[in-house]
Amino acid sequence: MKLATIGVGNAGSKLIDQMIEFEFETGRNLCRHALVINTARTDLAKPRNIDGDRRVLIGDTHRKARGHGVGGDAEIGAEVAKTDIDEIRRVFDDVEIHEVDAVLVAAGLGGGTGSGAAPVVIDELQKMYEEPIYGLGILPGTYEGGRPALNAARSLQSFVNKVDNFIAFDNDAWRSRGQTIEQGYEEMNEELATRIVTLLAAGEVDESEVGENAMDSSDIMRTLEVGGVSSIGYASTEVDVEKQGLLAKFNDAEESESESTDAAKIKGLVRRATNSRLTVPCDVSSADRALIVFAGPPDVISRKGVESAREWLEQEADTVDVLAGDDPRPDSSNLAAVVLLSNVTDTPRIDEIQNQAVDAQNKIQEQDAVREEEIQSLITDDDNDLDPIV
Numbered sequence: 001m002k003l004a005t006i007g008v009g010n011a012g013s014k015l016i017d018q019m020i021e022f023e024f025e026t027g028r029n030l031c032r033h034a035l036v037i038n039t040a041r042t043d044l045a046k047p048r049n050i051d052g053d054r055r056v057l058i059g060d061t062h063r064k065a066r067g068h069g070v071g072g073d074a075e076i077g078a079e080v081a082k083t084d085i086d087e088i089r090r091v092f093d094d095v096e097i098h099e100v101d102a103v104l105v106a107a108g109l110g111g112g113t114g115s116g117a118a119p120v121v122i123d124e125l126q127k128m129y130e131e132p133i134y135g136l137g138i139l140p141g142t143y144e145g146g147r148p149a150l151n152a153a154r155s156l157q158s159f160v161n162k163v164d165n166f167i168a169f170d171n172d173a174w175r176s177r178g179q180t181i182e183q184g185y186e187e188m189n190e191e192l193a194t195r196i197v198t199l200l201a202a203g204e205v206d207e208s209e210v211g212e213n214a215m216d217s218s219d220i221m222r223t224l225e226v227g228g229v230s231s232i233g234y235a236s237t238e239v240d241v242e243k244q245g246l247l248a249k250f251n252d253a254e255e256s257e258s259e260s261t262d263a264a265k266i267k268g269l270v271r272r273a274t275n276s277r278l279t280v281p282c283d284v285s286s287a288d289r290a291l292i293v294f295a296g297p298p299d300v301i302s303r304k305g306v307e308s309a310r311e312w313l314e315q316e317a318d319t320v321d322v323l324a325g326d327d328p329r330p331d332s333s334n335l336a337a338v339v340l341l342s343n344v345t346d347t348p349r350i351d352e353i354q355n356q357a358v359d360a361q362n363k364i365q366e367q368d369a370v371r372e373e374e375i376q377s378l379i380t381d382d383d384n385d386l387d388p389i390v
């Protein structure tokens with residue numbers, strides 16, 4: 001697949017940057033266009049793989065932002081994106097949209113810029129292009145408190161309603177003990193970039209150059225077109241280079257034995273990917289559609305294994321809509337299986353965020369009511385202090 005990628009806010013920009021890094025390292029070419037949008041000048045300077053003219057600072061003339069971010073305020077995030085929409089549109093104009101299959105917008109939903117500005121950006125993209133728009137959103141951790149949860153709950157709803165599919169990543173599920181938050185983020189970004197690029201870069205190669213088992217970008221788009229929230233599972237294994245070289249010399253009996261071992265390994269890999277820590281924890285059987293990409297040297301991808309893995313996933317996901325295909329990487333020293341679970345409806349963390357957001361909203365309303373009462377009593381006291389008119 002070929003993508004135009006847009007990072008909104010700090011987390012969104014870091015993610016796009018990390019995706020490009022992973023691409024370089026593995027010889028892929030998924031992100032044909034990459035741009036980042038932010039309200040904080042210092043954060044905008046951080047990505048290592050984005051050209052200077054592909055970084056857009058918004059809200060620098062807004063009295064509450066002034067190039068320093070919006071401090072978690074999603075309303076200001078949305079406001080500055082609307083005010084500076086011409087600037088954003090001007091940078092979009094340079095995107096050669098006919099070169100890409102879809103647009104991916106990434107954002108941290110707990111932040112003011114990510115949650116507020118990203119939906120405005122998506123609205124604009126929809127006005128400009130016919131191509132599908134996918135969202136990649138990071139859900140804030142419980143430890144961050146009510147405000148990020150409230151931002152996320154609101155933004156999630158508008159993301160899911162607007163985009164063609166929303167791929168979620170849960171910071172809570174990926175947090176490890178004994179790390180600072182920053183160290184944790186770095187690792188999480190690497191994990192997420194590995195999954196998203198391995199999945200979406202399948203089908204980037206011209207069909208005529210690869211075998212009939214190759215995954216096509218239209219298969220991925222078909223799986224995503226059901227909309228809703230999606231989750232991704234991943235597992236990989238080292239490839240035995242020696243054995244690959246020896247395979248051709250096997251006699252018939254040895255070949256069929258080795259074939260069934262390879263088939264079992266392929267199925268085992270898909271099982272491991274499905275039962276691994278998913279980008280957002282969910283009940284696998286609630287998926288509407290699913291897809292498996294095998295990325296690695298084509299010689300080690302047993303057809304029998306692919307078919308039995310596909311059948312196994314059909315049962316697990318309780319859907320007949322399961323596609324499987326290869327992303328041939330002849331020089332790779334490992335084989336990865338990525339499982340996309342599309343439109344999953346049973347996602348406990350999303351329910352939790354919604355509850356956390358309701359609590360936060362109630363608390364804000366209570367605080368507002370107390371403040372209102374205090375103001376009223378001050379006014380009344382002031383009235384009482386007035387000298388009687390004689």
Ligand SMILES: Nc1nc2c(ncn2[C@@H]2O[C@H](COP(=O)(O)OP(=O)(O)OP(=O)(O)O)[C@@H](O)[C@H]2O)c(=O)[nH]1
Nearest residue numbers: 009010011069070072108110111112113114140185
């Ligand atoms: N996984 C991951 N999550 C991050 C990272 N940085 C921030 N987050 C999460 O994303 C949310 C938003 O943070 P930022 O992206 O810094 O905020 P912003 O969208 O730039 O908005 P403001 O700072 O309010 O202007 C946070 O609440 C965290 O949940 C990161 O590098 N990786």
